[in-house]
Structures are given as structure tokens and as C-alpha cells.
Amino acid sequence: MRMPEPDRAIIARRAEVVSGLEALVAPGSVISDRTGLRVYETDGLTAYRQVPMAVVLPANTDEVSTVLRFCHDRGIKVVPRGGGTSLSGGALPLADGIVLSAAKLNRVLEIDLANQCAVVQPGVTNLAITDAVSDAGYYYAPDPSSQIACTIGGNVAENAGGVHCLKYGLTTNNLLGLEAVLITGEVIRIGGKHFDSEAYDLLGIITGSEGLLCVVTEATVRLLRKPQAVQAVLAAFPDNTQAGDCVARIIGAGLIPAGMEMMDGPAIAAAEAFCHAGYPLDAGALLIVEVDGSAQDVLVGIARVKEIATACGATEVRASRSEDERLVFWSGRKNAFPAIGRISPDYYVMDGTIPRRRLSEMLRLISELSAQSGLRIANVFHAGDGNLHPMIMYDSAVPGELERTEALGAEILKACVRMGGVLTGEHGVGIEKRDLMDVMFDAVDLDHQQRLKCAFDADGLLNPGKVFPVLHRCAELGRLHVHHGQVPFPDLPRF
Amino acid sequence: MQLAEPTTEEELCDVVRVAVAHDVPLDVLGGGTKRAIGRPTVATQAVTTRRMSGIIDYDPTELVMSAHAGTPLHIIQTALAERAQQFAFEPRGLNRLFNDAGEETVGGVVATNLSGPRRFAAGAVRDHLLGFRAVSGRGELFKSGGRVVKNVTGYDLSKLVTGSFGTLAVLTEVTLRVVPRPAETGTLVLGGVGVDATVAVFDAASQVGAFTAGVLLTSASLSALPRLATIDHSAVALRFEGDAASAAARVAAQAFVGRYSTTILETEESLDLWAQIRDLRYLAGAPGAVWRVSLARATVAAFVAGLGLPADAPLGVDWAGGQVWFADTGGIDVRNVLKAAAGPDGHATLIRAGSDGRPETPVFHPQSDVVAALSRRIKHHFDPKGVLNPGRMYADI
Numbered sequence: 001m002r003m004p005e006p007d008r009a010i011i012a013r014r015a016e017v018v019s020g021l022e023a024l025v026a027p028g029s030v031i032s033d034r035t036g037l038r039v040y041e042t043d044g045l046t047a048y049r050q051v052p053m054a055v056v057l058p059a060n061t062d063e064v065s066t067v068l069r070f071c072h073d074r075g076i077k078v079v080p081r082g083g084g085t086s087l088s089g090g091a092l093p094l095a096d097g098i099v100l101s102a103a104k105l106n107r108v109l110e111i112d113l114a115n116q117c118a119v120v121q122p123g124v125t126n127l128a129i130t131d132a133v134s135d136a137g138y139y140y141a142p143d144p145s146s147q148i149a150c151t152i153g154g155n156v157a158e159n160a161g162g163v164h165c166l167k168y169g170l171t172t173n174n175l176l177g178l179e180a181v182l183i184t185g186e187v188i189r190i191g192g193k194h195f196d197s198e199a200y201d202l203l204g205i206i207t208g209s210e211g212l213l214c215v216v217t218e219a220t221v222r223l224l225r226k227p228q229a230v231q232a233v234l235a236a237f238p239d240n241t242q243a244g245d246c247v248a249r250i251i252g253a254g255l256i257p258a259g260m261e262m263m264d265g266p267a268i269a270a271a272e273a274f275c276h277a278g279y280p281l282d283a284g285a286l287l288i289v290e291v292d293g294s295a296q297d298v299l300v301g302i303a304r305v306k307e308i309a310t311a312c313g314a315t316e317v318r319a320s321r322s323e324d325e326r327l328v329f330w331s332g333r334k335n336a337f338p339a340i341g342r343i344s345p346d347y348y349v350m351d352g353t354i355p356r357r358r359l360s361e362m363l364r365l366i367s368e369l370s371a372q373s374g375l376r377i378a379n380v381f382h383a384g385d386g387n388l389h390p391m392i393m394y395d396s397a398v399p400g401e402l403e404r405t406e407a408l409g410a411e412i413l414k415a416c417v418r419m420g421g422v423l424t425g426e427h428g429v430g431i432e433k434r435d436l437m438d439v440m441f442d443a444v445d446l447d448h449q450q451r452l453k454c455a456f457d458a459d460g461l462l463n464p465g466k467v468f469p470v471l472h473r474c475a476e477l478g479r480l481h482v483h484h485g486q487v488p489f490p491d492l493p494r495f
Numbered sequence: 496m497q498l499a500e501p502t503t504e505e506e507l508c509d510v511v512r513v514a515v516a517h518d519v520p521l522d523v524l525g526g527g528t529k530r531a532i533g534r535p536t537v538a539t540q541a542v543t544t545r546r547m548s549g550i551i552d553y554d555p556t557e558l559v560m561s562a563h564a565g566t567p568l569h570i571i572q573t574a575l576a577e578r579a580q581q582f583a584f585e586p587r588g589l590n591r592l593f594n595d596a597g598e599e600t601v602g603g604v605v606a607t608n609l610s611g612p613r614r615f616a617a618g619a620v621r622d623h624l625l626g627f628r629a630v631s632g633r634g635e636l637f638k639s640g641g642r643v644v645k646n647v648t649g650y651d652l653s654k655l656v657t658g659s660f661g662t663l664a665v666l667t668e669v670t671l672r673v674v675p676r677p678a679e680t681g682t683l684v685l686g687g688v689g690v691d692a693t694v695a696v697f698d699a700a701s702q703v704g705a706f707t708a709g710v711l712l713t714s715a716s717l718s719a720l721p722r723l724a725t726i727d728h729s730a731v732a733l734r735f736e737g738d739a740a741s742a743a744a745r746v747a748a749q750a751f752v753g754r755y756s757t758t759i760l761e762t763e764e765s766l767d768l769w770a771q772i773r774d775l776r777y778l779a780g781a782p783g784a785v786w787r788v789s790l791a792r793a794t795v796a797a798f799v800a801g802l803g804l805p806a807d808a809p810l811g812v813d814w815a816g817g818q819v820w821f822a823d824t825g826g827i828d829v830r831n832v833l834k835a836a837a838g839p840d841g842h843a844t845l846i847r848a849g850s851d852g853r854p855e856t857p858v859f860h861p862q863s864d865v866v867a868a869l870s871r872r873i874k875h876h877f878d879p880k881g882v883l884n885p886g887r888m889y890a891d892i
């Protein structure tokens with residue numbers, strides 16, 4: 001993966017940049033020493049590392065604004081950063097840029113239960129929101145497996161999902177308002193405690209924009225009342241095909257479970273060894289299906305799920321008998337990534353989405369590709385919405401193995417697109433899938449996306465090198481190719 | 496005004512390109528049923544998508560529907576109903592409100608983002624558009640999103656086009672998420688709930704069951720709805736859906752016995768009632784300007800009180816407190832009332848202008864200078880010559 005050529009002239013001015021930044025923020029809020037910078041050299045995609053020129057940790061919106069204006073005036077690139085858990089390299093620093101960290105913007109500003117929302121700073125972790133409102137009977141629905149560490153700012157930037165987004169949606173569906181700072185230092189407020197925007201849905205386009213459009217400095221998120229009842233079913237199947245079939249039949253029966261997750265044999269083994277969740281080790285595939293709602297809804301829903309699973313050939317079907325047991329069911333799934341980390345020196349998490357009906361076909365293809373490449377793959381999926389997370393196990397100490405892993409990953413993602421799916425379901429494009437964007441989009445599509453970037457950040461200073469394979473200059477994109485000499489308007493046949 | 500009726504994306508590209516080359520601003524239409532919403536445009540020609548019609552791909556097990564933008568909504572809804580599915584966002588049909596016999600298209604549903612009573616529980620149109628194809632004001636065909644529910648590949652332009660009222664691009668194809676239809680629908684009507692108590696009633700009801708629609712209607716609104724015309728106070732209607740919806744409505748009723756009169760409607764009657772509420776039947780016969788206000792739910796009572804409407808004015812509080820619809824004949828300064836009640840947490844749209852034609856009042860809620868400038872830059876990048884519905888939303892948008 002190649003990053004844009006660093007600007008030597010900017011790097012040469014590093015000392016001046018650092019002292020300039022120091023003058024703008026509270027003492028101790030700029031990191032510029034070698035050891036300090038190393039902490040920020042990578043994110044959840046650890047295969048790539050780059051030390052930035054400096055890291056700045058603003059403590060309020062004004063500081064974010066002055067820092068951005070400073071960078072804008074001097075043409076300095078800025079990489080926003082939250083918890084640094086991105087799996088697509090979204091927070092990877094640039095040699096000629098600074099990192100703007102949300103670490104000091106970590107306060108829950110307001111809990112407004114009357115309006116069923118919370119207002120938080122971007123550095124607040126995902127789980128901290130639920131923790132803050134749990135006693136009152138509320139929670140924040142999107143629950144990425146990284147929820148202890150990832151921040152709401154990073155969730156907004158990546159439009160993060162979780163195991164419950166089948167029923168409750170991704171970040172974008174649970175966000176009401178934002179305050180954000182443009183690269184010029186201008187502060188925008190969008191939405192609030194109410195639904196939907198007055199005109200263009202800027203909230204919607206900033207969500208999932210991977211730090212390329214603006215820096216989020218405050219988020220207003222929806223809180224939901226905890227469901228009256230919740231129960232999960234664990235169903236073991238001899239192989240993936242039967243489990244995939246069961247997923248299709250549950251949806252086909254008109255059920256929308258709160259979550260529906262699938263793991264294959266290797267993932268089950270790794271998770272069981274790590275968490276002792278009680279998963280049957282002889283199973284070829286495992287489904288966890290959660291149903292929530294009123295006591296009655298749950299009773300009926302769980303009975304239907306058990307019935308369908310049995311009809312699909314499940315060898316074991318167990319419903320959780322207590323809240324503790326339900327959490328144990330989930331523990332293995334939620335820790336699947338670190339569990340793989342224990343059995344392989346390195347692993348690479350993929351994130352494609354396919355139409356549900358092609359699940360078993362995809363799994364067959366993945367195992368063929370795995371056999372061909374000689375790299376082991378374990379699979380976990382958000383099966384309910386067709387979102388795959390194949391985990392390719394490799395050893396970065398073996399020369400060439402990372403490259404082979406990336407090539408294998410690219411093959412899997414291309415297959416996702418071929419099957420009518422997409423390159424990324426929730427982890428973002430970042431640097432990781434940047435060069436695959438043209439598998440899904442043609443030049444005109446990408447130009448239209450980049451025009452949005454131009455409206456926010458005409459100089460391309462926010463998080464460059466991410467998402468787009470080729471960065472066009474905004475002046476070039478703005479040019480309109482007018483087709484003169486055509487039929488005069490009124491003669492056009494269809495007018 | 497002449498009307499272009501392209502039948503293919505290529506023809507539509509030609510139409511827009513010619514418009515660009517000759518500086519001809521276009522009115523962008525589906526079925527034209529919501530054409531009256533917005534500022535008057537300076538368009539001299541029009542283009543409609545209605546000859547680009549038909550379902551492209553509907554796979555019930557994937558819960559996804561793709562259709563050409565000009566497909567009449569009822570054709571899609573019929574196809575969905577045959578498989579016991581529906582759009583969760585309940586698009587509002589405004590034929591009656593505008594006294595218009597046109598046929599709404601699915602493209603128009605997306606372009607206007609007018610979501611019905613289930614919005615607070617299941618999301619707006621913007622939450623259900625998975626992908627689209629469109630021709631921008633540059634005369635170029637582009638696509639975004641996909642046909643799967645979970646997708647973060649590239650910017651989420653689906654959000655940008657939803658509710659953009661045809662000012663950025665002409666949609667040619669949309670892919671929307673669909674959901675199973677509930678087996679049963681039950682409604683609990685609580686007679687005698689005033690606006691002051693509305694949010695408290697919604698909160699109390701949510702303790703006993705999850706409802707998927709909660710609306711307060713004033714007595715003038717009730718009298719326009721045949722099923723509820725006999726209730727002579729304002730009332731709250733709560734909708735329950737699922738395997739045992741009617742039972743859930745009855746259980747919820749217990750929590751209010753002695754305080755309010757309770758009426759239960761079974762599935763058939765409920766479906767009928769909620770379709771009328773969705774389509775604002777209670778405002779259709781009312782004279783004056785029709786407003787839609789989105790606001791922080793806890794501020795709704797203060798807002799409605801601040802309006803000082805006459806007792807016989809029709810008004811509905813929808814979205815379990817988050818949205819207010821009403822008709823105004825008295826020239827109320829709605830935005831100032833909203834600001835006093837909800838501060839920055841709300842916005843008001845003038846959906847139907849009063850009888851005096853289009854008034855001076857801005858149709859869409861005024862934005863801060865920075866946000867307005869940003870919106871203008873977006874418009875400029877997608878439609879540099881301003882040929883698509885120019886000025887429909889704001890002066891330059």
C-alpha cells in the first residue's frame with residue numbers, strides 16, 4: 001500500500017509547526033518526542049506504521065478550531081484520531097501531517113432522558129455512553145466489539161455497526177446531532193435533539209466519511225429504553241450450509257432478531273479456547289440468535305427460532321436461561337478477534353458484505369481460496385445482514401506473507417462485489433480497501449464522491465491518502481464539460 | 496413549459512446536458528404530487544422520471560427492493576404486500592393535502608424524505624435507502640451505495656440525495672430496505688389527553704409495551720377522521736404491532752383506565768386509521784398554511800402552547816412527540832415560537848403555503864451562515880449551472 005509522497009518542505013518545517021501548535025493549546029498538549037509519537041504510529045491495522053510530525057490533543061472545540069485553521073493556513077495535513085481501533089488504517093498517520101487526537105475530549109456533556117438522548121464529546125468511548133445511562137434503564141444501541149476502546153467520534157467517522165445493528169441500525173441510524181469543525185476552523189452544528197435535517201442531510205454524509213470531511217467535536221446520540229426481555233439461542237450445525245440456510249429461513253419467516261451471528265469451525269475452536277463460552281467443539285458452524293422485546297415477543301420469537309434451527313438440521317439448540325448465560329453465549333463471539341490473535345502471530349480482518357442468500361457459496365469460495373494460498377482463515381459473520389469477517393491468519397515475520405494475505409483478502413472482497421455485495425460493511429475503506437474502490441465504482445461515481453470532499457475541504461488536507469485511490473484536484477473536478485453544438489433545446493425530441 | 500419524459504438514463508443524461516449547454520433551468524418531477532412543496536423555481540422546462548418505471552429486483556428473503564425512480568409507489572406497495580412486506584418508513588402521500596390526483600413515484604418519496612408515524616421507532620426514508628443511481632446537474636450518470644443492508648464503502652451519498660428535493664441530481668433508480676408486515680395491528684385510543692400530558696402518556700405507555708406509532712390529535716383533527724369523529728376531546732392514539740398486537744393494546748389500556756377513555760381498534764380498522772394519519776387527512780380540509788415541525792420531544796407542549804392556535808384548529812403531534820403538523824390561518828411566526836420553546840433543537844418547514852399564494856416566509860428552515868455556505872458549495876459541485884430545481888430549497892439551492 002503506497003501513501004502519497006510526503007511533502008519534504010513541510011517536514012523540514014517541523015520544529016516551527018510544533019512550536020506553532022504549542023502556542024495554540026494548553027501546555028503539555030502537543031507530543032513531538034520520538035517515544036511519545038510511537039504510540040500513535042498505527043491503529044487496528046497494525047501491518048502499517050508511520051510516525052507523524054506531531055500529535056496535538058486539544059481540550060475543547062475552540063482549540064480544535066484554532067489548530068485546524070493553523071494547519072489550513074500552512075497547508076499541513078491532519079489525521080483525526082479517536083481510540084485508534086480502526087481496522088482499515090483510517091487513523092494511520094502521515095509523515096508530513098499531524099495527528100489530532102480526541103483523547104482530551106472525553107466528557108459526557110449531558111444526559112437528557114426526557115428527550116431520550118445524550119450529548120457527548122467525541123473521545124467518549126462507545127461503552128461509556130451505555131454505562132452512563134444504564135441505571136436509568138437506557139442504552140446506546142450500536143455495539144461494536146471494540147466498544148470498550150473505540151470512541152464515538154471514531155464510530156461516527158466509520159459509521160460503526162455491531163452485533164445488534166440488524167434490528168437497531170448502524171451509527172448513522174442512532175445519531176441526532178453533531179458539532180464539527182471544518183478544516184478552515186469554521187464550526188458547524190447540525191441537527192440537535194430532534195429527528196432529521198431541515199435540508200441537505202449533512203449529518204448523514206459526515207457519518208461514515210472516515211475523517212475526510214471534518215473533525216467531530218460533539219455528538220448527540222439517541223438512547224433507547226432497554227427491552228423488557230431479551231434471550232438468545234445457540235444453535236450448532238454440522239456445516240456452514242445448514243447454518244446459512246437457517247439464517248435465510250429465519251428472515252424468510254418474517255422475524256427480525258436483535259442479532260444473528262455465525263461462526264465457522266475454526267472460529268468456534270479459537271473462541272472456545274479463549275473464552276470457555278460452552279460452544280460445542282464438534283460443530284461445523286454456530287449461530288447465536290438473539291430476540292428482544294416484550295416478554296411475549298421473546299417467548300414467541302425464541303420458540304420460532306428453535307423450531308427453524310431444528311428443522312434446518314441443528315445438532316444442538318440451547319436457549320439462554322439467565323442473563324449471565326446470555327452474556328456467556330456472546331462472550332466468545334465478541335472476543336473472536338483477540339481469540340484468533342492468540343492462535344496466530346498476526347491476523348487480518350476482512351469486512352465484505354454479500355446478499356444473505358449467497359452465504360454458503362461465499363464460504364465455499366473462501367475455503368478454496370484459503371487452501372490455494374496456504375493461509376488459514378476463520379470466519380465470523382453478522383449473518384443477519386450478510387456482513388462477513390473472514391480472519392486471515394499470517395505471520396508478518398515470514399517474508400512475503402503479508403503481501404500474500406493482502407492479495408487473498410482482495411480476492412475475497414472482489415468476490416463480494418461480484419456476488420452483488422460491497423467492499424466494506426462497517427470497518428471502512430481507509431487505506432486498506434482504497435485501491436479496490438474501482439472494483440465497485442467507476443470514475444464518474446468516484447468523481448461525484450470527491451466533489452463532496454471538495455465542498456468540505458478543497459485543499460484535501462483532512463486525512464488524505466485514505467478512501468480514494470486517486471485524488472483529483474478540486475479545480476479539475478469543478479470544471480464542467482459543456483456539450484455545445486447540440487440540438488437546440490426546443491427541438492429535442494422528448495421536450 | 497415543456498415536459499421532457501426520458502425513458503432511459505441515457506436520454507435523461509441528454510436532457511440535462513442540453514439544459515446545461517443552453518442554460519435552461521429544469522423542474523424535476525416524478526409524479527408531481529409534491530411539486531407544491533418548496534420555493535417557486537425559475538424553471539422554464541420540466542423533466543419527469545415517470546416513464547422510467549418498473550421494479551428491477553425484489554427478493555423478499557433479502558428484504559431489499561430496487562426500482563426505477565419513476566415507478567408508482569402503489570405498484571411497489573402491492574408487490575410488497577403480496578409477500579407480506581412493506582416499507583417501514585410509511586411514506587406520506589400528500590394527494591389530499593394538495594388536492595392533487597397525480598401518482599406519487601418512489602423517486603419522489605426518496606427526494607422528499609417525508610416519513611410517517613413509524614419514523615421514531617424504525618427510521619426515516621433516509622435510513623432505508625441503500626443505494627441509488629442518478630444523473631447529476633453535470634449531466635452525468637453516477638451511482639452510490641449498493642443492494643445490501645450493511646455498507647460503508649465511500650461516502651454515504653444516499654443520505655445526501657434523500658430529501659434533497661431534486662436539487663442535486665435526478666434519481667433514476669433506488670434500492671430500499673423492506674421489512675416484514677406485522678401479523679396484527681392494534682390501536683389504543685385514549686380520549687381526553689391534552690397536549691400538556693402527551694409526552695408523559697407516551698412515556699407511560701412505553702413502560703407497558705413497545706408501540707410503533709404515537710400521535711396526539713386535537714378535537715378538530717379527530718373530527719376529520721371517521722373512525723375517531725365521535726371523540727370530542729383531543730386524544731392520543733397508540734399503535735401496537737406484532738403477533739399479539741391487539742392483546743398488547745389491551746394491556747396498555749389498563750395503565751390508563753380511570754384517567755382517560757379507552758377505545759381499542761383491531762387490525763382492519765387500525766390499518767385504515769393509520770393510513771389516514773400518515774397522509775395527514777386531518778389537515779386536508781383545513782384552510783391556511785400547513786406546517787411541519789420537527790423538535791426535541793420534551794419541548795412539544797411549550798411549542799404548541801406558544802402557537803396560540805384557536806381551539807378549532809387541527810393539529811397533530813406525531814413521532815411520539817417529535818413532530819408537529821398543523822394548519823395556520825393567522826400568520827403565526829412559527830420559527831420564533833419554535834426557537835422560544837426548543838432553542839436550536841428543531842426546525843420548521845412550510846409544507847403548504849396559505850391561500851395568499853407563496854408567502855415571504857422561507858419554506859425550509861433558515862440555516863446558519865456556515866452551514867448555508869457549505870450546502871451551497873455542495874449544490875454547486877453537483878449542479879454547477881443550477882439547472883436542477885434551482886431555488887427550490889433556498890435562494891441558491
Ligand SMILES: Cc1cc2nc3c(=O)[nH]c(=O)nc-3n(C[C@H](O)[C@H](O)[C@H](O)COP(=O)(O)OP(=O)(O)OC[C@H]3O[C@@H](n4cnc5c(N)ncnc54)[C@H](O)[C@@H]3O)c2cc1C
Nearest residue numbers: 082083084085086090144145151153154157160161211216
Ligand atoms: C477488536 C476489534 C473489534 C472491532 N469490532 C468492530 C465492530 O464490531 N463493528 C465495527 O463497526 N467496527 C469494529 N471495529 C473497528 C473499529 O473499532 C471501529 O471502526 C471504530 O469506529 C473506530 O473508532 P476509534 O475511536 O478507534 O477510531 P480511530 O481508529 O481512531 O479512527 C477511525 C477513523 O475515524 C476518524 N476519526 C476518529 N475520530 C474522529 C473525529 N473526532 N472526527 C473526525 N474523524 C475522526 C479517523 O481519522 C479514522 O479515519 C473493531 C476493531 C477492533 C480492533
